[in-house]
Each structure stands twice: as C-alpha cells, then as structure tokens.
Amino acid sequence: xSLFRNAQKVLRENIREYGMYIALFVIxxxxxxxxxGTFISSRNISNLLNQTGYIAVLAxxxxxxxxxxxxxxxxxxxxxxxxxxxxxxxxxxxLPTWVVIPLVLGLGVLAGCIxxxxxxxxxxxxxxxxxxGWLIYRGAILLVTAGTGTIIIxxxxxxxxxxxxxxxxxxxxxxHNLTLLLGVVAILLFIVNEISDRRKKLxxxxxxxxxxxxxxxxxxxxxxxxxxxxxxxxxxxLSWTVVVVLVVVAIYHFVTTQTVLGRHIYAIGGNPEAxxxxxxxxxxxxxxxxxxxxxxxxLSGILFSSRLQSATTTAGTLFELDAIAAAYVGGVSAAxxxxxxxGSIIGALVMTSLTSGMNxxxxxxxxxxxxxxxxxxxxxxxxxxxxxRGK
Numbered sequence: 001x002s003l004f005r006n007a008q009k010v011l012r013e014n015i016r017e018y019g020m021y022i023a024l025f026v027i028x029x030x031x032x033x034x035x036x037g038t039f040i041s042s043r044n045i046s047n048l049l050n051q052t053g054y055i056a057v058l059a060x061x062x063x064x065x066x067x068x069x070x071x072x073x074x075x076x077x078x079x080x081x082x083x084x085x086x087x088x089x090x091x092x093x094x095l096p097t098w099v100v101i102p103l104v105l106g107l108g109v110l111a112g113c114i115x116x117x118x119x120x121x122x123x124x125x126x127x128x129x130x131x132x133g134w135l136i137y138r139g140a141i142l143l144v145t146a147g148t149g150t151i152i153i154x155x156x157x158x159x160x161x162x163x164x165x166x167x168x169x170x171x172x173x174x175x176h177n178l179t180l181l182l183g184v185v186a187i188l189l190f191i192v193n194e195i196s197d198r199r200k201k202l203x204x205x206x207x208x209x210x211x212x213x214x215x216x217x218x219x220x221x222x223x224x225x226x227x228x229x230x231x232x233x234x235x236x237x238l239s240w241t242v243v244v245v246l247v248v249v250a251i252y253h254f255v256t257t258q259t260v261l262g263r264h265i266y267a268i269g270g271n272p273e274a275x276x277x278x279x280x281x282x283x284x285x286x287x288x289x290x291x292x293x294x295x296x297x298x299l300s301g302i303l304f305s306s307r308l309q310s311a312t313t314t315a316g317t318l319f320e321l322d323a324i325a326a327a328y329v330g331g332v333s334a335a336x337x338x339x340x341x342x343g344s345i346i347g348a349l350v351m352t353s354l355t356s357g358m359n360x361x362x363x364x365x366x367x368x369x370x371x372x373x374x375x376x377x378x379x380x381x382x383x384x385x386x387x388x389r390g391k
Contacts, residue, residue: 019331019382020329020330020331020343020346020347020350021346023329023350024346024349024350024353027350027353027354027357028040028353028357030357031353031356031357031360031361034357034361035357035360035361038360039356039357039360040231041231042231042232042233042234042235043235044356044360045228045231045232045235046232046235046236046239047356048349048352048353048356049232049239049241049242049245050162050163050239050241050242050307051352051356052245052348052349052352053162053241053242053244053245053303053307054079054300054301054303054304054307054319055300055319055322055323055326055348055351055352056245056248056249056326056344056345056348056349057244057245057248057296057299057300057303058075058076058079058296058297058300058319058320058322058323058326059322059323059326059327059330059344059345059347059348060248060249060252060296060341060344060345061075061292061293061295061296061297061323062075062293062320062323062324062326062327062344063327063330063332063339063340063341063343063344064252064256064265064289064292064293064341065126065289065290065293066324066327066328066332066333066334066336066339067265067266067268067269067332067336067337067338067339068265068268068269068272068285068286068289068336069268069269069272069335069336069337070119070126070286070289070290071126071127071130071324072115072126072130072133072290072293072320073127073130073131073133073134073320074111074115074130074131074132074133074134074136074137074297074320075130075293075294075296075297075300075319075320075323076134076316076317076318076319076320076321076323077133077134077137077138077140077141077316077317077319077320078108078111078133078137078294078297078298078301078316079297079298079300079301079304079315079316079319080137080141080301080304080311080312080314080315080316080317080319081137081140081141081144081301081316082104082107082108082111082297082298082301082302083301083302083304083305083311083315083316084141084144084145084151084301084305084311084315085104085107085144086100086101086104086153086158086301086302086305086311087151087153087305087310087311088144088151088311089103089104090153090155090158091151091152091153091154097155097157097158100158101302104298104301104302105295105298105299105302107298108294108295108296108297108298108299108301109291109292109294109295109298110294111133111137111294111297111298112290112291112292112293112294112295112297113287113290113291113294114133115129115130115133115290115293115294116286116287116289116290116291117287118132119286119290120282120283120286120287121283134320137316138316141313141315141316142313145311145312145313149312149313150310150311150312150313151310151311151312152309152310153305153306153309153310153311158306159306159309160240160306161240161241161244161302161303161306162240162241162303162304162305162306162307162308162309163239163306163307163309164239164240165236165237165238165239165240166178166179166237166238166239166240166243168237169181175230175233175234176232176233176234176235176236176237176238177233178237178238179229179232179233179237179238180229180230180233182229182238183225183226183228183229183230183233184229186225186229187222187225187226190218190221190222190225191218191222194214194217194218198214241303241307244299244303245345248296248299249341249342249345252341253340253341253342256340256341261285261288264280264285265285265288265289266337267280268280268282268285268337269336269337269338270336270337271337300319301315301316304316322348322351323348325347325351325372325376325379326344326345326347326348326350326351327339327344327347328347328376328379328380329346329347329350329351329375329376329379330342330343330344330345330346330347330348330350331343331344331347332344334380334384347379350375351372351375354368354371354372354375355368355372358371
C-alpha cells in the first residue's frame with residue numbers, strides 16, 4: 001500500500017514529466033485494442049518509428065528554439081529544399097553520398113545562422129524572420145525542381161539511410177539478434193547511469209526517489225526498452241533512421257543536461273535579461289540554437305528524401321507544424337525555459353501514433369486533423385495549468 005501511495009506522490013510531483021509517457025501508453029493501448037493487435041505488430045511499429053524519424057529530429061531542434069522563447073517556421077520547407085539539393089547533388093552533380101551529406105548539413109547551418117542574424121542582430125521577431133524563410137524556401141523548392149517536378153534518387157547508399165536496417169549476426173533464428181544485443185546493452189547502460197546519477201545526488205544531499213520507487217522505475221523502463229527491442233527484432237531490427245535519431249537524441253540530451261552550453265540555453269529561456277547580466281552571451285546562443293535548428297532541418301530533409309528515394313515539390317509541407325506540435329506535446333513550455341529533448345521525441349511519437357492508429361482504423365482525414373488539433377490544445381492547456389499551480 002505504501003508503494004502505491006509513493007507512486008501517487010511521485011506522479012503528482014512529476015506530472016509534467018510523466019504525463020506524456022502515460023499519454024503515449026494510453027494511445028498505443030487504445031489503438032492496439034481497436035486494431036486487434038495490428039498497431040503493435042513488429043512491422044507497423046518499425047514503420048511507425050521510420051515515419052517519425054524526420055519529424056523527431058526537427059522536434060529536437062525546435063525544442064531548443066522554443067526554450068529560448070523563439071520560433072522557427074522555416075524548418076519544414078528548408079528541409080524540403082535541402083533534400084532537393086541533396087538529390088540534385090547526387091543525380092546531376094554526380095557527387096558521392098559521403099560528400100553530399102556534410103555539404104547539405106553545412107548549408108543547413110548557414111541557413112539557420114541567416115535567420116539568427118535577423119533575430120539577434122536586427123532584432124526582427126523570430127516569427128517574422130522565419131516566416132520570410134518559409135516563403136523563400138518554398139519558392140526555392142519550386143525553383144530547383146522546375147521542369148522535373150520529382151527527382152528520382154538512384155543512389156543505394158543514400159536511400160539506405162531512410163529504408164535500410166542494421167546488419168545482423170545469426171545466432172537465434174527468427175529474430176534480429178544484433179537488435180536484441182543492442183537492447184540488452186541499452187538496458188545495462190540505463191541502469192548504470194541511473195544508479196550513478198542517484199549516488200551523485202545523494203552525495204550532495206539532493207532529493208531522490210525512495211528506494212522502492214527507484215527500483216520500480218528501473219524495472220519499468222528496462223521492461224519498456226526490452227519490449228520495444230523485442231518487437232523491432234521480430235521484423236528487420238533497428239533501421240538506420242532510428243539509429244540516426246538515437247544518436248541525435250543522445251548528443252542533444254548530453255549537451256542540454258551535462259554542459260555549460262545547455263545550462264546557458266535554459267538560463268536564457270528562464271530570463272534573458274538576467275542571463276545577459278550574468279555574463280551569458282544571448283546573441284551568440286541565438287546563433288548556436290538557430291544554426292543547430294538549420295542543421296537538423298537538413299538532416300530531416302536527408303531522412304525524408306532518402307525514405308521516398310526522391311525529392312518532390314511538396315516535400316516539407318507542414319513539417320514545421322508537426323515539429324512544433326511534437327515539442328509542445330512533449331512538455332516544452334510556451335513561456336520558454338522548460339522542456340527536454342527526450343520529451344520532444346515522445347511528443348513526436350504521440351503525434352505519429354495518432355496518425356498511424358487512425359489510418360489503421362480507417363478514420364476520415366478530416367477527423368484526424370481535428371483529433372490532432374485537440375491533442376495539441378490539451379498539451380498547451382496542461383502546460384499553462386501546471387505552470388500556474390507551481391507559482
């Protein structure tokens with residue numbers, strides 16, 4: 001009984017952090033029941049994660065942009081435009097994949113820094129500056145694809161980024177053994193990291209979870225990682241798209257939680273004036289955050305064009321809105337200063353799961369937009385409510 005009461009207390013105190021996980025679990029449970037297990041099948045979960053990839057990396061960058069109290073509406077068509085540039089470089093310029101990828105990522109950083117210049121130096125509101133970029137990159141896509149409409153990408157190496165899977169080691173037949181092995185490694189790393197983090201907090205007399213709740217958390221998260229790994233191993237294993245997303249999340253999670261740069265970014269979001277007075281260069285960090293957003297837009301364009309094996313005139317449409325929605329659903333505060341990279345990934349999974357589940361149920365597209373809009377509205381209402389309670 002005490003364990004149950006402790007769980008209730010922890011949930012109440014951390015409802016902002018755990019709410020999105022509960023929402024994702026409920027959504028997946030409902031669709032699993034209504035589709036008679038089709039939703040949770042290995043094939044569908046694998047496709048779901050691959051479809052989430054290009055939005056997930058955008059959501060990571062958008063999280064930091066919103067944290068510093070700005071917005072970037074240009075990222076969708078920037079992703080589509082840079083995906084088209086990658087296709088042109090591969091098809092017409094005959095450049096190899098290992099040259100195209102860093103080239104496109106570099107162009108993404110440059111595009112992000114141009115937006116940052118307008119915001120940081122010229123003091124143009126980010127909404128207006130990025131809206132200008134939205135229009136420019138939309139026109140640029142039409143310009144570079146003029147006469148062809150769709151550019152087919154024949155490069156197998158490039159296309160494998162969006163469609164390929166990691167190789168396997170044949171030990172146990174019927175499952176993807178390397179995926180299972182990586183799942184076990186992930187569980188062990190998670191447990192070691194959590195124990196190490198708990199010891200550090202105890203050494204400085206910080207508040208931590210009770211022992212029984214800490215063990216329950218380890219068991220729950222280990223079981224969740226194991227279940228996802230098992231489901232993926234039942235199809236083709238981990239895709240390269242998922243690997244890319246995991247690498248991006250790991251890097252950005254480390255930067256935002258373990259580095260001075262990360263602390264300064266959240267300091268700006270909390271109070272830009274106070275951060276400036278404390279010696280934090282707000283202008284420089286605006287360049288860093290928007291440059292990072294541009295790079296992730298380029299990566300999103302690469303993932304999307306490689307998955308479609310082509311570049312189209314409509315690529316990037318509504319990507320920015322999906323990324324913003326994922327960030328807010330994932331717990332980013334509209335007031336800035338609050339939000340986690342991992343939360344944005346969960347938010348992206350929530351939005352993609354809604355789309356996938358409703359498609360499997362045959363729900364009309366008009367109702368799908370209404371449901372997704374309602375979920376986004378609820379997420380923002382939840383943010384405002386929990387923030388007001390904390391005051």
